[in-house]
Amino acid sequence: MTNEEDFEQLDPADQDEEWVSKSQVKREMNALQDLGKKLVALNKDQLAKVPLDETLREAIDECRRLKKGEAIRRQLQYIGRLMRLADSDAISQTLDSFEAGKQAHDAHFHRLERWRDRLINGTPSDLTDYVAAFPGADVQHLRQLVRNAQKEAQQQKPPASARKLFKYLRELAEEPG
Incomplete structure (x- = not known):
C-alpha cells in the first residue's frame, strides 16, 4: 500500500x-x-x-x-x-478599548501642552485664539499666568508658573460646556 x-x-x-x-x-x-x-x-x-x-x-x-x-x-x-x-478575542477587544482610551487621553494632554507652549512662546493673537476656543476662560487670570511663565522662562527658573498655566488650561478643558 x-x-x-x-x-x-x-x-x-x-x-x-x-x-x-x-x-x-x-x-x-x-x-x-x-x-x-x-x-x-x-x-x-x-x-x-x-x-x-x-x-x-x-x-x-x-x-x-x-x-x-x-x-x-x-x-x-x-x-x-x-x-x-x-475567550482571547473578548479579552483582546477589552484591552484594545483600554489602549484606545489611553491614546485619546494622551492626545488631549498633548493638545493642552501645545496650547500652553503657544501661549508662553507665541504672540498675543495666540491668547485671542485660545479665548475664542475656550470662551469660559478668565482672560485676566490667563494673561497673568502667561506673563509669569514667560518671566520664569527668561530668568531660566523652574517652570512652576508654566505648570500652573497647564493646570488652568486642563481645568478649562474639563469644564462642561
Whole structure:
C-alpha cells in the first residue's frame, strides 16, 4: 500500500482539518502569553472589567505577587496555557478599548501642552485664539499666568508658573460646556 492509498483510506472528516505547523502553534502560544503579560500589567480596576474565569484571575494575581524572574516566567507560561481555554478575542477587544482610551487621553494632554507652549512662546493673537476656543476662560487670570511663565522662562527658573498655566488650561478643558 502506498502513502497515497493510506491517505484515501482516512476518514473524510480528518482530511478536511487544517494542518497547522509547529511554528504556527508556538506563535499562537506566544501571542496568548503576551496577552497574559498585558493582563498582569493592568491595574485592578481595568482587570475587573476584563472577562476572565476565576482560575485565570487567580493566576494573574499570583503572578503579580511573585518577585523572582524565573518564577514570574513560569507563571506567565501557566497563564498562557490557561489563555487557551479563555475567550482571547473578548479579552483582546477589552484591552484594545483600554489602549484606545489611553491614546485619546494622551492626545488631549498633548493638545493642552501645545496650547500652553503657544501661549508662553507665541504672540498675543495666540491668547485671542485660545479665548475664542475656550470662551469660559478668565482672560485676566490667563494673561497673568502667561506673563509669569514667560518671566520664569527668561530668568531660566523652574517652570512652576508654566505648570500652573497647564493646570488652568486642563481645568478649562474639563469644564462642561
